[in-house]
Amino acid sequence: MNKSNIPTAQRAAIGLLLDDHRNVKKLFKAFESAKEQSEKEQIAQQTCQELTVHTQIEEEIFYPGLRGVNDKIDNMLNEAKVEHQVAKDLIAAIRAGQEPDMLEANFTVLSEYVNHHVEEEENELFKMVMDKDIDLREMATKMAARKEELMGEAA
Ligand SMILES: [Fe+2]
């Protein structure tokens, strides 16, 4: 999805989420090409941190703001909720780091899972939000502020 094609009413909100998606995809690639275990560890922890902030912004602001628009969106949001939960379980396992031998497997499954989820958000949910021309400008301001706050807490 190209940001410049997003209508003004949705651009800031969807643009913020797209940036996050691009960013974690880069981290997934970086993990794959990392040679040292310590480097993999560090990338994995950073990815977990960024995914946690991203899912929190979606769950606190973006998804609730879209609830009730229509049944199709509600169904997509329900599915997203389940997918986020699976991602959270994997993130918790990676963060705990109790089984270093499982890092590669946990992280690989997390990346596959998140890639699938991101495709659905971008190709189905975001697309419908744009087709319906839902005004997300107010939401975008809240999302940006919350993101800053959460990133600050984590630092
Ligand atoms: Fe999501």
Ligand SMILES: [Fe+2]
């Ligand atoms: Fe997302």
